[in-house]
Amino acid sequence: MRLPAPRGPITTTLFPHLTRPPAEHDLGTALRDALPGDGVLGDALRADGVLGDALRADAALGDDDFQLALFACYELHYQGFDDVDDRWEWEPSLLAARALLEHRFEQALARAVPRPPLDGPHGVRRALNELVAADDGPSLSGHLARHADRRQFEEFVIHRSIYHLKEADPHTWAIPRLAGGPKAALVEIQSDEYGGGRRERMHSELFRATLRGLGLDDSYGAYLDRVPGVTLAISNVMSLFGLHRRLRGALVGHLAALEMTSSLPNRRYGDALRRLGGDADAVRFYDEHVQADAVHEQIAAHDLCGAFAAAHPSAAGDVLYGAACALELERRWAGHVLARWEQGATSLAGPLDDRHAGPARDRLATGPRSPASRDDEAGRQSAGRR
């Protein structure tokens, strides 16, 4: 994957540095200039008139420029970018710049997500259940199952590709940070996510088959340019929690929320794709999650989060907070997607004229496709002509 196009002043400042060797740069200073109003600046710059809308209150949670910059910083710890020197991963000024973004992200999350009440560390499992039961976000899965057309389902998959193509990686950061029972519980879940050692069963590989089945590009990061900030925030919060040991409680709570809200929606996603003509290979990712996550949610809530909270009572509240953050960002993303579709618009980022462009696969697929994708699309097109 190559660096995406900049989306505003932060990425316009950051990205040109990253395409050069990591020497003699001071990104911390450069980003401070692009992030007016941060605490490191003088009081004069903190006046409301100077703060950009994107960085005020909780707006950073959905700001394209902000979230893309943070995503690019985090991506250096995953697969990286073809046009970025790997040494940037631990370059001190890059880390300083990332810390500025993270500080803003944490502030925005704290404003948007109240810390859920908790009646002692032994109440974590019950509190997680109550949190999930109280989630009243819009039902994207219900819309997809009953009403979505193929173009909308393709958009849904493109959004999800940002996380699913690296599925499980952000939570894996917690493994060396846990011990005993919680570590064993997390490894049990992650082993399933990684296919139990079989590549063809890795959930990220199953999702690649879903992309190919829809005639979409199955390569890692292919659609990074096409997703809005509200989508990137879903991945960024996992990386934030995963890359800071102090937030490991929030990370396991985040995973529990994902697992506990997965089984039923994935049944609906699978039903939607079958209704829209998806074959068994394309639907397998969703069917697999109906089964696997019915088990994972028990392990995550009890063996992982419950045991972690019992062992670390002072971090029990973090577990619930991490879960609440997952639910809130998912709610915002689903709300964005459904609102755009209600307006007859695309939920993806991109030029305005895309909203009224032709067939989805002509418009949505960007960059080179894998041979398998091209073969599959050719087959579907000829079938369509018959």
Ligand SMILES: [Fe+2]
């Ligand atoms: Fe999975």
Ligand SMILES: [Fe+2]
């Ligand atoms: Fe799972």
